[in-house]
Amino acid sequence: MVSIFITAFIVGGLICVVGQLLFDVAKLTPAHTLCILVVAGSVLDGLGLYEPFIDFAGAGATIPITSFGNALTHGAMAEAEKHGLIGVVTGMFEVTSSGISSAILFGFIASLIFKSKGKVK
Amino acid sequence: MNKVKSEKAYCKEMEGTHIWKRGLMIFAVVLLSGCSGNDFRIDNSSSEDSTKAEEVFNNDKRLTSAVTVFHENDVIAGITLTTFSRFKKEKIEKELKKRLEEYYPDKDITVSADSKIRMETDKLIQLDNKKNMGKKIDKLKSLIKEET
């Protein structure tokens, strides 16, 4: 139960290292890097590898953006399992991600209360 | 001047991360000593003999702890796994359930490696009032079903 904190730290850190290498070595923009990671999460879930990964690392696997692709794919596949090919399409619309909805909600709240500041430190 | 100043601030920032990290580690260690260790317990308020279950859990090296509750027709076990066995969490859960079902064919058996379930079974064991146990076990079972 406790080792999960250590694995969360290490696995989460390592996923970020992959992102940093895509930034610095592959010279990708942040947007490109995040898209690649999301697609990677989605593919890993298709192979059935992402869920065991969450069991192993907890938040280390659910907090990085890769889990976003995993959540969407997981939802779509769950629907597909129930309703076949049609389920893939309907599943796409049924899947909700707390990441998107909370980002929208908090983004709007932030726009109500904050102003941007051009401070360097 | 400015350069020196910013470098100092930078070092401070670095130091900050280390303290933060170390603090978390210490907290983790405290937690570790608090709630794990080789901890295999069984609470039996049914008529069934629970020694077989004890054997199954005690002899499995992939488990670090197991809390099992026998109540009326239900058997619910909250287990914790060694770090790398967590990869095969679902498989281990299924396997243990199957083995228990062999010993207790007429019982409704639930095995979960989820730490929430482990926490709750721990609470169940310490419960003095056994009246609400059935309800609580049903609730746990519904929680586990939510997972998918």
Add this chain to the structure above:
Amino acid sequence: MVARGLLTFKTTPSIAATGVTAGPLEKKSPFADKFDKVYDDERCGTKTNEHAHAKMMEDACMIALSKVDSVPGDADFLLIGDLVNQMTPSNFAATTVGIPYLGMFSACATSVSSLVMAALLTESGMSTCAIAGASSQHNAVERQFRYPVEYGSQKPATSQWTVTAAGVATVTPYKKGFPSIECATIGCATDLGMTDPLNMGAAMAPAAADTLTRHLTGHGKDVSDYDVIMTGDLGKTGFELYKTLAGNQGFDVSEKFRDAGEEFYGADTAFLSGASGAGCSAAIFFTEVIDKMMAGDYKRVLLIATGALLSPLSFQQGDTIPCIAHAIELTMK
């Protein structure tokens, strides 16, 4: 005679006054006490960054006019520009001050291009008092060219910080005791295939080196004729590259070269490669350089403002960054 962008001013128009305003962060600049007005609020008391941008420009114009005891009604031309969408901040500033207005755009080289234009109008006898200058506002420009201000992205050591500043000069026919404009060189747009918008200095350096060479050979001058040769906003990386390129042309780059972008924020490493933006060259040229000329420290200077002619669209479509550099030579007679 084919001029090829080389201009000589026989009447040597003068810079009779300057006005420079800057944002709160620019208090960190070692030149901060030379600025005429420094705001405590980055939005200068207005609602939006763009209004603040316009306000800074207006105030700079009013200061530059008041120093020659004039009001906007006395001025003949307003030649200003900035980097934001269709130069709306300058347009709004022009609406408020009400001087006949020509919008100028040479990206960060606008400070010099507008000064050249003002000198030409004065030389032709059509203008007795022209206001020329440029401005930039960090938040407005960052948001236009890069990311939202609060977006967290790791900037490389080559990236520059857009300054919040506006600088204008009042150009009049020759006036004794003031720096006068002797000659100028209009740059050629240069593109050496740089594509990184976070390394603009490297993109602009060849343009600066090209204009420097053309100015010196075209006007028959040498580096030793000047007290200082100052570039606009190359930043640390771009300045190094520019010195290397100029050195390859056989110029002595050891002493007289300075760069406004590199010096703007002093040695503060938080600003990475240094400052950039149309206001950067304008603010330093119209304070540090003009002040030193008035004090007699500098007799002859060459100012080369550099600009990266990119738009958010062009670099997202994968285009290279064409750059421009204009040079102007000021003397103290």
Add this chain to the structure above:
Amino acid sequence: MDEKKYAKLEKEVSPKTPLMRNVIFAFLTGGTICLIGQFVSMFYMTFFDFTERTASNPTVATMIFFAMLLTGFGQYKKIAQFGGAGSAVPITGFGNAVISAAIEHKSEGYVLGVGGNMFKLAGSVILFGVFSAFVVALIKTILVKFGVVSW
């Protein structure tokens, strides 16, 4: 001077990317954010009826709430300059992209500004997340139909 020669010179003069430093700081920053996430998730498991799997939803929402505070008070970009991908890859970075765009475009009003531009940066992540989920689920469904793999 031609483009190739200049590109070579530019590489020599421009400061090198400190790869080791960036990787280490990304690891520490990203790890710390995930560790905080783990604590938040433990909190939800201990005090509410969430299991490990279901706790991830409220955890993600809470982390984005933290990102909102850090972004609003101008701290997130400092963490990003320090930690690089360590702050961009966790869901807080996604939150930061949405929230910073929302704050920035407030000046154009809530409908055209905030509403229209909120996903200016993060939209691509949603697009590719949804599209790849569709493709992966489709492929898997077809494979299952043909009996190549099972669910």
